Amino acid sequence: MAAYSAYVAVPTLPRLFLSKSAPLVDVGDRLRSHFKREDDTVIASLQPLLLASKTSLERSPSTSSFTNNFVPMTPLYDFLQSQVEGETEVVKTSRKPHHLTYRVEDFIQQAAYAHFLETGTLIPLKKLPKGVSDEEYLGGIMAFCNYDIQRYVVGRAIERDTSSVEICKGLVGEMFEKFSEFDFRNGPIRRKFDGIKYAVRKCENVLYELAVTERTKVEEAVEPAAKKQKSDPEAAASGDASFLDMSELAAIKTRYEGYDATRELVIKKCREIQKAAKNSIFAMHRGDLKKAKSLIETCETVGNEILVTIKDEPTLRQGSFSNSLEEYAEALLFWTWLDNGTVMTFDDFKKIEINEEEYLGGICDLSGEVGRVAVVYGTKRDQEGVQKCLDTNLSILIGLEGLYLPGKLSKKMDPLKQSVQKLETVLYELSLIQSKGGGFVNMSSAEAPKEEE
Secondary structure, X not given: OHHHHXXXXXXXXXXXXXXXXXXXXXXXXXXXXXXXOOOHHHHHHHHHHHHHHHHHHHHOHHHOOHHHHOOOOHHHHHHHHHHOOOOOOOOOXXXXXXXXXXXXXXXXXXXXXXXXXXXXXXXXXXXOOOOOOHHHHHHHHHHHXXXXXXXXXXXXXXXXXXXXXXXXXXXXXXXXXXXXXXXXXXXXXXXXXXHHXXXXXXXXXXXXXXXXXXXXXXXXXXXXXXXXXXXXXXXXXXXXXXXXXXXXXXXXXXHHHHHHHHHHHHHXXXXXXXXXXXXXXXXXXXXXXXXXXXXXHHHHHHHHHHHHHOXXXXXXXXXXXXXXXXXXXHHHHHHHHHHXXXXXXXXXXXXXXXXXXXXXXHHHHHHHHHHHHHHHHHHOOOXXXXXXXXXXXXXXXXXXXXXXXXXXXXXXXXXXXXXXXXXXXXXXXXXXXXXXXXXXXXXXXOOOOOOOO
């Protein structure tokens, strides 16, 4: 067999689909390292701390203490403060990855419970690490109100401890009254706020049921001193009976309103970018590259204005502004591809600062526009033009494979794969037409979209 194989020439197989002129799409080491889940190791180190504190609260709530059990958790404190190194004293919105923000809210929820058991009041923001944002604080204390308080009320009701239930009712009642003054936009915070009224109703129902049944008061000695002060009528009359730090919550409300005003302004300006970017793409499909370039420059002007506006509120980049920059990236990528057949790299974006997610989102959307151009070529039986489009989309697919793409970016991979398969099918059908004598018409050089005079 070996002797026979020596006389058999091993064929060199041709490359499949990609031509020699296919553009190179390389996301580079910078983008590859950006999408590594390096913060997973941080979350893994936080989980045992959160689990230990939760176990302590569940097994022996009477001995749990915010001061003794939570403040010494220095790894979490140190990490939170490192997240805002160089920031101002107040952090309005979370600048951490979402899955890490959820863990911070879990910590605040447990810390609020421990602080309540120790003092009978709501934990103030100033007792938490500096790295905790307003939104994380609100989310954590609302979760404490909606879950821990309601469970605590039922537990104390089993022991016929009416005074503790009254304290809980006073706390959640004040929270609901104060937070009703906030203008929460739709989102997780709003949904958690809606749950507070059910906590108020739970406390009222339990107190009513205890009132209409025979009850026995728990001995005064088992009540924490702070709780007895809260239930003391004289303390309530003196005006020192608030369960919340009203001045701190008023400051959070003021910051929240200022943030929302800036957010509305940014959203309004983002529409200008999106409209200009979409009209630019429409102009390119019509062959009007001059108008398309002018609209792209409009995107850059408005985008840089917004960047100045959100300099002190970087989290406003998320959402509408980031989506509009993704549209801009798609338009500029498409214009460059039509102009010289190349795909811009991340470092080629000089006129306006975009981030890694916006660039990759624009590249994925570029494949859709390239696919539409391929359909035009296909209807004219222009095999060379279709091959050019397939080269681009397949190069994009190869360049992105192996990346961990979070959220909506991962959902864009399936349309990209489908576009590649569709163009491969179009090339196959064109080959069938040629085999039947239909022939090809090379329109790629003569009738490709070009700039109008």
